[in-house]
Amino acid sequence: MARLLNRLSPKFIENIEKPGRYADGGGLYLQVSPCRNGDVSKAWLFRYMRGHLTRTGRPTSREMGLGPLSTNKRDGFLTIKEARDRAYRARENLKAGIDPIEARRALKLAKRVEDAKAVTFRQCAAEYIESQKAAWKGEKHVKLWANSLKRYVDPVFGGLPVAAVDTALVLKALRPVWETKTQSAAKLRMRIELILNWATTHGYREGDNPARWRGHLKNVLPNPGKVTKVKHLAAMPYDELPAFMVELRQLDTTAARALEWTILSVVRSDNTFALTWDSGELDLEKKFGPFRLLG
Incomplete structure (x- = not known):
């Protein structure tokens, strides 16, 4: 045989x-x-x-x-x-x-x-930022996203699988700052929601988005617009600026130089706070305009 x-x-x-x-x-x-x-x-x-039989019956x-x-x-x-x-x-x-x-x-x-299921929220956040930054207004926007997530989300659920992020975890990240830094917290909620939407689209999680506002977090968190009103600081009259600059230059502190830099370069305070020597925004060779302050 x-x-x-x-x-x-x-x-x-x-x-x-x-x-x-x-x-x-x-x-x-x-x-x-x-x-x-x-x-x-x-x-x-x-x-x-x-499977199905062929025409020959096989x-x-x-x-x-x-x-x-x-x-x-x-x-x-x-x-x-x-x-x-x-x-x-x-x-x-x-x-x-x-x-x-x-x-x-x-x-x-x-x-x-x-x-x-093993992909973490932190990984999804990094990939989302990378995929969207070309449409954002420069590196500043990227830093704002990354810094807010690192400060408020990472300690709570940044290292957890994105599939495990639920309403309780989102609230745990938002509640400590919702009434004290309401505008920043509202932006943070929106960023979490967008990242979770991205993760769902990529198959990393399923179900409703626990960070959505309408019909969900709106039921448990006070409306940001009613918690605190944005209070803008009064601007200095421009004719008082020369005298102020004279007084400012007499102060030999880092804060004074930072404020002088902010005024002369006409940038937002966030740009000044995030400025580093290797950021690419300083031209020490030409030293034009406000760069003369650097000596």
Whole structure:
């Protein structure tokens, strides 16, 4: 009686160079294919009958690639034993009424889901900022986003899987500053919401956004517009500025130089606070205009 399984000897598998398919038994085949450089490639595949009947009344033939042949246990390559083990598992699936290809797809999908669950909110925030910064108004906007998230969100749930972020965690980050720094907190809520939307679109989380305002956080947090009114500081009359600058230059402090810089360069205070020597905004060689202050 002819042997039904393990028909191919290790020597035959190693030496065969003629393109074609060679049955090892039980639906397992060694496929030898020609390469452009004149060599051949060898790979394992599993062939089985499954699904709808053809016009001849026979089941449809399906083929599942198992992986390339390995004779030296290279990563991603299959030895003879490994290929036969995979073919055996495929046959067991068929006996149980499970299509091996569909089973493999389900496993891959499950792995992607598990991998997605491991992605942290911090990672999503960084990727969101990177994807959006080209449309923002310079590096300042990027720093505002990054700094607010680092200060208020990171300590609460920055390192947690983004899939695990819920309403309780969002409130835990917002409540300490909602009534004391209301405008900043409102912007922070919006940033969290946008990042979570981005994560949902990329398949890293599911369900409603716990940071959404309408119909959700609006029910538990006071309206930002009613908590505190924005009070703008009065501006100095421009005709008083020369005398003020004389007094300011008599103060030998870092704060005085920073204020003088802010006035002369006509930038917002945020730009002054975030300014560093390597920021690219200082030209020490030309020293034009307000840069003369730097000596």
